[in-house]
Amino acid sequence: MGEPSVGRQLPVAVDAMGGDKAPAEIVAGARQAALDLGIPVMLVGRPDELGDTSGMEVVAASEVITMDDDPGQGVRRKKDSSLVRAAEAVRDGRALAMVSAGNTGATMASALLRMGRIRGITRPAIATPIPRPGSAPALLLDAGANAECTPGMLVQFAQMGAAYATVLHGTPAPTVGLLSIGEEKSKGTPLVKETHALLAGIPGMNFVGNVEGRDVLPATVDVVVTDGFTGNVVLKTLEGALRFFMDALGSVLDTDESTRTAAAVLLPHLEPLAAAFDPENTGGAMLLGVDGVCVISHGSSSARAIASAVQVAHDVAVAGLVGLLKQAVSQPVE
């Protein structure tokens, strides 16, 4: 996306108080983005808890929405929270985009209530990258914003996911698959069957039909569309299985002197794979459908993860993501 010229660009608002390692790691990540990547950053939070903020804009917010807060109530009651203030900065045109590693539900609620929905969008969805070592990640959506969905919502998720893949990865006509339990269009729930029929009729969409669980990793399509219940279960299943295998492999490599010697030989070759699946590198999930750019980072985000998230937020904002989403869903669905 080229080198941003600091001073002429709006900053990315970072919720400094959200995440397991907030504020220290969040501030450190924001600093990495500002200094190493040259992306202007706006830190939102309690100024006296942020430590050294030199070189970054600070917007004071006296409250914090915690992981235990109910998302809707938190946003309504804590009007001076870092999350709400970050969303307002985007709404008011003072920030290009927002990033938070805090309460996911509250991040969605803040973005939705302050930025509003894109006209015509029924519900926003969370798009999560699925790593594909050696090429651009695939996207899975909805990853958990909406436990219950209608066919019309899934069609919009497909449209938004395809637009996002185009912006993020430069894929001109991303392939879109609908997650089901068989490739035939007769397979699945009524929701899936109705959605299949609708997607097949959308001009310009590169819809390849149903895909199955085994098409998620390795992903056989650029965009995997599903309801937020299935999507969330699938992603957490992958997350758990990945950790399980990494731990099991780690134990094998650490068995004794001979395996540790073997491990030293293998580690340089294993690193690219581990890096591809390190959530620190993916920059987080994107809330699609709100009238602004909102990146939802993992709660455990370190400085590096936050810097990646700021980079993604910046890149898709300057590439005009929201405008492309508006175009994408202005096409007739039926």
Place this chain on the structure above:
Amino acid sequence: MGEPSVGRQLPVAVDAMGGDKAPAEIVAGARQAALDLGIPVMLVGRPDELGDTSGMEVVAASEVITMDDDPGQGVRRKKDSSLVRAAEAVRDGRALAMVSAGNTGATMASALLRMGRIRGITRPAIATPIPRPGSAPALLLDAGANAECTPGMLVQFAQMGAAYATVLHGTPAPTVGLLSIGEEKSKGTPLVKETHALLAGIPGMNFVGNVEGRDVLPATVDVVVTDGFTGNVVLKTLEGALRFFMDALGSVLDTDESTRTAAAVLLPHLEPLAAAFDPENTGGAMLLGVDGVCVISHGSSSARAIASAVQVAHDVAVAGLVGLLKQAVSQPVE
């Protein structure tokens, strides 16, 4: 379960014509079960295609339901198929149980139409083992028999899954978890929320509440209950991810001379893990809720997988699985 005394026991009916490697590998697996495990076997299929069947009973069936056949139509039209005849052998008390690696839908339909449902069961479900290296596998059900479910069906799946875990693994009070997108009972779809409320009220059930995708592998409960759409997607996601990681690891180990030397050191330590996740060793999935024992093996089953399946079918049949399922669901649900 002790050594069966051949001659006093009914055989396990094996669909010799079902599976990617049928009939050769199926017959070879049946022979392993008969000779090595001492379990009497009844081969069902076209006698002149089965090769050497010495030491095994053969029941002639002139037709084959293929992978391309519609399950319901296949069973209705091909009345002399190996699948239908195997199910009839169980129904008529000539076989203890049936095993097939053929068309899964047709296997379910044959069992359902010929054996019938257990009284009170709304719909049978497929219970699939999830390996837990070092201990008994967990069970996930429904793995795909019913894309759409009601709360009452999920409660029966929980009851049947718990009874099966008890029979198969000797777990006296298996822990049962309901797959959702958050641990709180307020999380998930209306189906999940209603099921949660029902399960919490069932006396004697060791219901631990909602579990998430990351609780599937490694499994944190003995029985994971979900609808057949989610269950099928989750299992196929795991299957795909497992193959992906094994392939990626294999590539790393085979990079050059030095990694191949390191691999030789590690392989003995990796083998137990690989064996635990080798579908050949798990014996296949179980159709629970029909009035008889029916094991559904993977289409790619080799001789060893079939022998494992015959072993499991035999063991749970002689342990009285169907009787225990009948008891389990005779408890009041609401």
